Amino acid sequence: MHLxxxxxxxxxxxxxxxxxxxxxxxxxxxxxxxxxxxxxLNGEESQNVTINGVVxxxxxxxxxxxxxxxVFKFEKxxxxxxxxxxxxxYCLVDNYFEISCLGLxxxxxxxxxxxxxxxxYREKLRGLQQLFLEEFNTVDTIxxxxxxxxxxxxxxxxxxxxxxxxxxxxxxEEEKFDIxxxxxxxxxxxxxxxxxxxxxxxxLNKSPKTLTRIFTGFNxxxxxxxxxxxxxxxxxxxxxxxxxxVKEIAYDLGFTDAAHFSRFFKNTAKQNxxxxxxxxxxx
Numbered sequence: 001m002h003l004x005x006x007x008x009x010x011x012x013x014x015x016x017x018x019x020x021x022x023x024x025x026x027x028x029x030x031x032x033x034x035x036x037x038x039x040x041l042n043g044e045e046s047q048n049v050t051i052n053g054v055v056x057x058x059x060x061x062x063x064x065x066x067x068x069x070x071v072f073k074f075e076k077x078x079x080x081x082x083x084x085x086x087x088x089x090y091c092l093v094d095n096y097f098e099i100s101c102l103g104l105x106x107x108x109x110x111x112x113x114x115x116x117x118x119x120x121y122r123e124k125l126r127g128l129q130q131l132f133l134e135e136f137n138t139v140d141t142i143x144x145x146x147x148x149x150x151x152x153x154x155x156x157x158x159x160x161x162x163x164x165x166x167x168x169x170x171x172x173e174e175e176k177f178d179i180x181x182x183x184x185x186x187x188x189x190x191x192x193x194x195x196x197x198x199x200x201x202x203x204l205n206k207s208p209k210t211l212t213r214i215f216t217g218f219n220x221x222x223x224x225x226x227x228x229x230x231x232x233x234x235x236x237x238x239x240x241x242x243x244x245x246v247k248e249i250a251y252d253l254g255f256t257d258a259a260h261f262s263r264f265f266k267n268t269a270k271q272n273x274x275x276x277x278x279x280x281x282x283x
Contacts, residue, residue: 003136007144011104012089013145016132019043034189036084036255037106039158041117041125043079051112053089053276061117063065063107063125063158068188069233081129083154090151098159099152099228100181105159107177107184115161129155178212179204183211191230192254197223232268235261239277246273249257 003016011037018079040049041265042058049058051072058064058074066072071246074080098104117125135146187202194200197208198221203209211223221229231253238249250261265273 005136005143005147007089009144010088013084013086014089014151015084016081016083016136017080017084018129018133019078019081036086037068037090037102038066038070038072038082038084039154040064040066040074040086041081043076043081045076045079047079048076048077052233053271053280056114058110058114059116061122063115063117063161064112065158066112067102067106069230069237071237072231081202083132083151085151090148091153093137099155100183102184102188103155103159104177105155105179106163113162113166115158115165119160121157121161124157128157176217179206179211179214180220184226187227188263191227191234192252195227195231195254200227228264228268232265235265235273236269236276239273240280246267249273 001016001019002020002022003018003162005014005016006012007014015036022105041063044060046057048055048224049064049072051066051070051214053071087101091184098172105233108210132148134149135143135150138146183200186203197211201208201211206214208223215221215223215226220226235253237254242249244252246262247258250258253261255261255264262273265276269276271279
């Protein structure tokens with residue numbers, strides 16, 4: 001099933017997909033102006049998931065959070081449960097920094113987080129799935145509030161899981177982590193127009209060196225690498241889901257010269273744009 005709720009006031013969107021065999025490319029909902037964050041739960045059978053053109057093993061009873069712009073598809077979508085939500089749906093909720101918009105789960109780690117579920121977490125997730133199903137069928141004036149509460153509960157559970165499995169007791173300094181979170185938010189908003197770290201550093205009243213030092217302290221990639229990765233994610237998404245030419249994609253991503261963009265793509269993605277598109281079409 002594939003259920004959608006739109007908040008009446010903000011028009012923010014929540015999508016709940018549960019064992020839907022036709023939902024091979026969940027990321028297609030992100031082709032408009034919406035920026036969708038995704039939490040995916042794999043069922044009782046291991047499968048492959050392709051994220052940004054790279055194939056990963058997605059073990060049974062595991063969860064992976066995915067940020068907006070990532071291109072992904074599942075080998076066995078019929079056993080997948082996914083929660084996708086726009087920032088206008090969740091991020092207006094007053095939350096502690098670890099579970100805020102692009103909080104610890106989406107901004108606190110590098111790479112893709114594959115989180116294993118023990119029996120206790122499996123039971124909690126099964127209960128949450130049922131509550132989401134029930135609430136989607138309960139249409140009244142407080143439905144949005146209830147769905148936001150359930151989504152917050154889901155994010156808290158998965159954030160705790162990530163901390164248990166990846167932080168090993170490390171405590172994040174709120175002020176410094178908030179700089180990383182704000183940097184991510186700014187990049188997600190401006191990456192098509194602004195490609196230089198200096199621009200974002202000025203907005204945050206920090207020097208580029210200070211930003212790099214903070215990112216390094218959290219075992220994060222450098223600020224410049226984060227900007228490059230965001231541009232490449234969007235380029236790959238456009239190559240996969242549109243018929244735009246290399247020149248059109250280059251212009252959309254803030255490059256005035258298609259040749260410059262092609263060199264950038266090859267140096268960063270280790271593949272020519274045309275070869276990448278052909279590979280995705282034949283996959």
